[in-house]
Amino acid sequence: EDKVVQSPLSLVVHEGDTVTLNCSYEVTNFRSLLWYKQEKKAPTFLFMLTSSGIEKKSGRLSSILDKKELFSILNITATQTGDSAVYLCAVGQYYGGSQGNLIFGKGTKLSVKP
Amino acid sequence: DGGITQSPKYLFRKEGQNVTLSCEQNLNHDAMYWYRQDPGQGLRLIYYSQIVNDFQKGDIAEGYSVSREKKESFPLTVTSAQKNPTAFYLCASSAEGAGRQPQHFGDGTRLSIL
Numbered sequence: 001e002d003k004v005v006q007s008p009l010s011l012v013v014h015e016g017d018t019v020t021l022n023c024s025y026e027v028t029n030f031r032s033l034l035w036y037k038q039e040k041k042a043p044t045f046l047f048m049l050t051s052s053g054i055e056k057k058s059g060r061l062s063s064i065l066d067k068k069e070l071f072s073i074l075n076i077t078a079t080q081t082g083d084s085a086v087y088l089c090a091v092g093q094y095y096g097g098s099q100g101n102l103i104f105g106k107g108t109k110l111s112v113k114p
Numbered sequence: 115d116g117g118i119t120q121s122p123k124y125l126f127r128k129e130g131q132n133v134t135l136s137c138e139q140n141l142n143h144d145a146m147y148w149y150r151q152d153p154g155q156g157l158r159l160i161y162y163s164q165i166v167n168d169f170q171k172g173d174i175a176e177g178y179s180v181s182r183e184k185k186e187s188f189p190l191t192v193t194s195a196q197k198n199p200t201a202f203y204l205c206a207s208s209a210e211g212a213g214r215q216p217q218h219f220g221d222g223t224r225l226s227i228l
Contacts, residue, residue, distance in 0.1 A: 042221045104149075
């Protein structure tokens, strides 16, 4: 069965800390891995990764994919209270049971304390 | 502004009642999706549509129905057959099938039972 596993499920840090969120997957016909940030409502898109070893960066956030070991990490440096959210990892397939749709992990709930 | 609009934000269902959640997008996206999110869970796919007048069941389609008569609209009906409808419902769209292009989400509808 295809699955996406995120760890940890929740994390509490203080402002200024650096955090690493993990996403491992066992998915047939892998096409891409996506990260989203979800605050109260709509998940907002952060990154889409398709190639191993190529880091994507946006401000204090960065992410990298390892297709050999089947995982990705999302790093957040110098965390701020505004980074508090649930971070979702999802994997897209070329085809398969969901016909190329996204399979989501359960998310990591990050709380950043002032 | 381009985006996805879901309405209503909150909805209450009585026993035996069907309710319809609206989802409209002006992004000119071909693909649209409905997800259900329960506390502490990731997003689970209910239905998706890659083109007008065509849609496919996702992982948890029982008790739900959809239509796709127009490119910009993908309403979801929660029928009385869905015995546990209380959840947060998210609609999404993407330019191409998931995995090739990121999905973008609406702000969600929170459905509760009266």
